[in-house]
Amino acid sequence: MSRRPSSTYRVQLTPDFGFAQVAGIAGYLRDLGVSHVYLSPILQATPGSQHGYDVTDHSRIRAEFGGASGFREMAQVLAAHDLGVVVDIVPNHMNTENPAFWSVLKDGRDSPYARWFDVEWDEDGKVALPVLGDDTEPVVDGDVLRYHEHTFPHPGHYKLVDWREGPGYRRFFDVSTLIGLRVEDPEVLFATHEVLFWLVDEGLVDGLRVDHPDGLADPRGYLERLRARTGEKTWTVVEKILIGPERLPADWPCDGTTGYEVLNRVNGLFVDPAGKEPLIRLFTELTGEPADYRPVMLESKREVLELFFRPEVERLAKAAGSTPEAVRELLAAMPVYRAYVVPGEPPPAESVEIVERAAASCSEDVRPLVHEVLYGSPEAITRFQQACGPVMAKGVEDTALYRWFPLACLNEVGGEPDVFGVSVAEFHEFCAGMAPYTMTTLSTHDTKRSEDVRARLSVLSELPEEWADAVEQWSAAVSFDPHHDYLAWQNLMAAWPISAERFTDYLLKAAREAKTKISWVEPDDDYERGLRAFAEAAVRLPIGKFTERIDPYAMSNSLGAKLVQLMMPGVPDVYQGTETANFSLVDPDNRRPVDCPAEPRSAWDAAKLLVTQQALRLRRRLGGAAAYLPMRADGPAAEHVIAFGRGADERERPRAVAVATRLPVKLARTGWGGTSLTLPAGTWRDLLTGALHTGRIPLAHLLAQYPVALLERHDL
Structure with a gap:
């Protein structure tokens, strides 16, 4: 029977670290305190793939990991250690080198798999394949056509074109080797999810992490069908990137997101807004870049539209009866990954506002296009929705964030690098609106830095x-x-x-x-x-x-962020190796093998492992959906602490309290002074030190050994 996680531990499966190796660390993960192991994609992928998002066969569990039998054996070992499994699924796309697409290349529209893929056939019934890069001629070799490392059926209903032209099919961002799937078709949905469904049916999988839902024709419809098939008890979160005040659509039947909006707010708690002006000044003096981020972001999006997305722009322009210039202008102005307009339904007011606001910064030529992407044909509406995400991803994540970086810790997926700092009050307000089973995270396989x-x-x-x-x-x-x-x-x-x-x-x-x-x-x-x-x-x-020189303060920030993330609302995820100090950069650096079980090699390691273990074990004891209760410190240094309670008894007293230091450099100059925190009635044990506390506690005393405290009611 499926159960919701209290926490997860993300494992990057590779050909060298498969199901048997995951089973081998079951005891360690149980002792760490997690309830579920969260695995990267498990279906058959390109041989040697280090990430697994390039699925080639949905009917098979990846042989390099141990196949179906290896998965079952791993799940049984994990279950014996009271650990469940969450898997990462990829409904949006698959690798082009797969038998189904080969059939389409060979037989065109007559292929039984023609409905699988989001293909645009030309007037001759052919699909464009962007592989030609030099004067080398393709060579016919029996029933195949060879061109460099590529092999295609021969004869076939396709045409090879210059790689710069882009493909005749929807793809994942600008990656032409990843072709878009039409999971809005029930037949395609079943064929690409059959293995995942039986894993859920057999109780071998408790949860699903859905990759890139914004690429789908109808994300809400997909999630409705997924939930109808897997049931309410299957925990489901989506890799949805939210910008600023944006929230997950309320009508999506899932438990929440994978947590980038949480990451950026936790990170902001430990950034001093006073550093904004001097750091931007330093950045502009050293680089010659402008002091304003927004023009850099806009220009970056315009550039990637020209470089990478000509086919997508032309298809959308054709569907909307517009011009490529107007399409590029509106897509560049869009501030979010998707506005969620569904063909045949009145567009939500917030969606209209987003598109209208974007258009307000554009030329008058864009006005007719606005009507088409909000109220026009199903194709125009859907293609616009599917185009926004890739432009944001390539223009912002993979361009602008590498051009404008006064303080690089703000340059994260879904982040706004010109927004310095999140106040305690803002953070408490954000937590009050969180879904109880949304995922929270600090590091992922896609973060720009750990x-x-x-x-x-x-x-x-x-x-x-x-x-x-x-x-x-x-x-x-x-x-x-x-x-x-x-x-x-x-x-x-x-x-x-x-x-x-x-x-x-x-x-x-x-x-x-x-x-x-x-x-x-x-x-x-x-x-x-x-x-x-x-x-x-x-x-x-x-x-x-x-x-x-800065590591004592950095360690304080590290422990504080970890404790806040592990104890705030939601289901906390620990990315592999981050239970101790981890100094990885962007992928593939952050996907390097890690030591597991982790052995502390420094005071920072030991303290972070202690915080992680005690918080995860406490979360298991608290159970899901525990109440979140903001707390306030009193005194001259109150701004340097964030504190909150979790859980509540019949008298609405919390069962646990988390306390973390923030902005430690300034605190070191002034000290805590008389700043104190009044604990709710009862006796409280600090799970990090073993000390007992009651009543009003000076923070200088409470945080004397560690910059954080994790308290549990001792009189329960």
């Missing part, structure tokens, strides 16, 4: 002058590209110690994503050699002295 890298970077908001002096010294010793050196210094310091190889790999990816000097499609050997030389020289500088 939670502890961000914890170090947050300290810079309290020490902008010292940071500026350090960067000036390092830049005088080593420099390369003014547009990106400052991003390099932030990540080098925050990920320290780091090898020249890892640092180089990060810088190359960052430069390619920024697309100002090089890109994935336009390399420059001279630039890349210079970047490598810069990285090798930079890691030889005494960067560690500055990191050591």
